[in-house]
Amino acid sequence: MKSQKTTATAEKLIDIAESFFAEKGFYGTSIRDLADGIAIAKSSLLHHYPSKEKLYGAVLKKLAGEMTLEVKYIRKQFTDEKEQIFQFVQLLCNNSEKKPNRENIILRELIDNPKRAEKAKKWFFVDYFKELTGIIKSGQTKGLFKPINPEIFILQLLGAHRYLIISLPTVKQFFDEKIYQQILKDHRTELETFVNERLINEEGV
Amino acid sequence: MKSQKTTATAEKLIDIAESFFAEKGFYGTSIRDLADGIAIAKSSLLHHYPSKEKLYGAVLKKLAGEMTLEVKYIRKQFTDEKEQIFQFVQLLCNNSEKKPNRENIILRELIDNPKRAEKAKKWFFVDYFKELTGIIKSGQTKGLFKPINPEIFILQLLGAHRYLIISLPTVKQFFDEKIYQQILKDHRTELETFVNERLINEEGV
DNA sequence: CACTCTACCGACCGATCGGTAGACAGTCAA
């Protein structure tokens, strides 16, 4: 079982790289700091990932894979598209509290990707995005959602959430620390309202 | 008029720094490149702004000042808070087409600010944010807006817009290039709907 | 004329960057 230790080191690298890239960005993170962070030599890091870019790519790939899986799981678990999109809102909010790194990395990647894309790098979040717009498109054929543009709706929903999340540390000075949890709860409710207003409700009205 | 040439150089520095910081971020931008970009020596750059941090701060300050002024102008120009917030949506959308750098810098700053804030740096967008929430709070006392949390509303509105804008270059591969303008137009309409749903409409229902 | 101030410059600094080379210890198969 020689590969066990190796795998463990590689995974530790991914983990610490995820948090460092999230906090300081690609250019702000040095592979020296990453290696020091898990107490190995820098050249040992480069043994597992032959370049900083490759390591960064591995982090993105793992992150995108996890997120896509989570959405696919929701789509398999619930047949009703309305239920799916509300479950996704819950997933978004819950993950932001459990895994705050994610939003930072995704935002940074969105900003930086256009430059990198010129170097023929693929966008890791394609499947994630297509799963989400797929919910809306599927729901629209069943007459569950209003005839909005699915891509715009998803981007606005993700944006309304992620922007607020990354703003919180900065904006927190305006809030009483005690009502911080209340903010997160109200935000969740507002997101649900946003979704709800784009549903077609056959029974009411 | 000795200061004319100096001012011109300093302004050129601010301009190129704004576009470089927006595109590559703080760590991804070197003061060498900035100096080369306007054909002066690096030491000359450091004559005008004694450090990279100071230059970055000057860019943020100018940007925040402009944006705050724009909002204040809207508030002075229109007395009705409903009109103010709709005008602000127009401002957001128009500026994203005219000055695409802005959204990048603001997003980057929001992500990075918490680290910098530890070094006792102030947040340049305080006034901007307070002007915007001020519109909502003022409108709520007049019974024009639903009793939502003003900070959450503003953050979600800004997020829905800015996230979509910075995503467009990446997501564009999914869109036919010809309908790009239609996307921007639909996005604007959706933002207006988002705002509209949070108004209290005494007449209708 | 002498003095000061501003804008600017090239040369240089120590530190840090991403990445390479080579040695060494442990493991496993032949």
Add this chain to the structure above:
DNA sequence: TTGACTGTCTACCGATCGGTCGGTAGAGTG
């Protein structure tokens, strides 16, 4: 036992980083 492979290390590389230094040209001022 030997040889190939793996993971790790120290030592080192050229490039680039932000920033300092001493100095110069020119305009303003007395």
